[in-house]
Amino acid sequence: MTATTPAGSPSGPPPTAPATGAASAAGASASAGGDAGHRPPAGAGPAHTGSAATRAVGWLALASLALLVLYGLVISPADREMDDVVRLMYVHVPSATYLYLGCFITTLASGMWLWKRTPGWDALAETGAEVALVFAFVTLLTGSLWGRPTWGTYWTWDARLTTTAVLTALLVGYLALRRLDVDPDARSTRAAVVGLLLVPNVVIVNRSVEWWRSLHQSATLARIDPTIEGDMLVALMVGFLALGLVFTWLTIHRFRVAWLEQQADRVDLDAALAARRAEAADGDLDSDPHEKVTPA
Amino acid sequence: MIALTHAGYLAAGWLGTAALVGGYALVVLRRGRRLSRHVPTEERRWS
Numbered sequence: 001m002t003a004t005t006p007a008g009s010p011s012g013p014p015p016t017a018p019a020t021g022a023a024s025a026a027g028a029s030a031s032a033g034g035d036a037g038h039r040p041p042a043g044a045g046p047a048h049t050g051s052a053a054t055r056a057v058g059w060l061a062l063a064s065l066a067l068l069v070l071y072g073l074v075i076s077p078a079d080r081e082m083d084d085v086v087r088l089m090y091v092h093v094p095s096a097t098y099l100y101l102g103c104f105i106t107t108l109a110s111g112m113w114l115w116k117r118t119p120g121w122d123a124l125a126e127t128g129a130e131v132a133l134v135f136a137f138v139t140l141l142t143g144s145l146w147g148r149p150t151w152g153t154y155w156t157w158d159a160r161l162t163t164t165a166v167l168t169a170l171l172v173g174y175l176a177l178r179r180l181d182v183d184p185d186a187r188s189t190r191a192a193v194v195g196l197l198l199v200p201n202v203v204i205v206n207r208s209v210e211w212w213r214s215l216h217q218s219a220t221l222a223r224i225d226p227t228i229e230g231d232m233l234v235a236l237m238v239g240f241l242a243l244g245l246v247f248t249w250l251t252i253h254r255f256r257v258a259w260l261e262q263q264a265d266r267v268d269l270d271a272a273l274a275a276r277r278a279e280a281a282d283g284d285l286d287s288d289p290h291e292k293v294t295p296a
Numbered sequence: 297m298i299a300l301t302h303a304g305y306l307a308a309g310w311l312g313t314a315a316l317v318g319g320y321a322l323v324v325l326r327r328g329r330r331l332s333r334h335v336p337t338e339e340r341r342w343s
Contacts, residue, residue, distance in 0.1 A: 049328030049329075083301040085302040091309060092309075134320045137316055138312075145306075146310050250320075256342060
């Protein structure tokens with residue numbers, strides 16, 4: 001995984017303030033420092049990535065998801081043209097938005113990693129990409145299921161769909177690159193270069209419906225006269241709230257996991273170095289008396 | 297129960313989303329628990 005601390009400097013600098021409120025909480029709670037060259041005593045500290053903040057966000061997310069089910073499946077009326085399949089949009093549109101946000105976090109954190117070289121940014125870059133990939137799958141799933149009754153097909157090589165598939169493939173490639181068994185610093189640098197490509201791709205995905213002829217509808221909300229109103233608009237807003245809280249919760253937990261992975265790599269490296277030094281010291285002790293005896 | 301058109305697509309979309317996000321959340325929590333046992337307490341500053 002991501003041990004981005006420079007070799008020979010196991011106590012790397014702390015992660016700097018991340019880009020989002022979600023990650024900010026994670027970053028503030030996970031600053032580096034201290035000697036990590038020992039195993040923790042059994043039962044010490046929280047053996048998980050939860051905290052009071054994540055519990056609060058988690059409960060809020062569950063409550064808002066329940067509200068989304070109520071609004072999305074019960075209260076919201078069916079659409080005149082799409083019928084009830086419009087209810088997939090209350091998940092699809094927010095998911096695509098948080099896919100974009102995850103990509104933005106990764107690109108920002110990648111740039112900061114290349115500039116500052118602090119492990120917190122590297123952990124945040126990985127976090128953004130992985131959470132974005134989950135929302136990419138949700139976007140593709142709900143979009144395909146919406147497309148079958150609406151367009152008559154699950155998939156077509158339309159500009160929006162194709163560019164979204166390319167963005168998803170880029171996220172998969174980015175995460176695969178992070179799992180290569182090479183020098184951690186070089187790996188993080190290469191991943192950061194790929195991470196910088198995510199936001200330009202997001203722009204292409206977002207603008208694709210304007211730049212090319214597309215089956216996919218253009219913006220519904222981001223315009224002066226939104227084409228959605230009433231309970232349908234409320235359901236969509238509840239979707240943004242619920243999935244936003246889920247995104248926040250996932251981002252904080254995943255950031256802490258990435259941080260723990262870095263620290264675990266450091267602990268393993270310290271243990272290996274200590275064992276090597278002990279072996280070398282034993283070798284010196286064994287050989288010294290023999291060398292002194294031989295000349296006599 | 298209210299009658300919905302395209303109920304199969306709706307169920308697949310909503311349940312699929314719940315499975316994807318919920319499954320990923322469980323994986324992240326499990327990884328966090330496993331790694332927490334191998335990292336010194338002072339590096340786990342959330343509680």
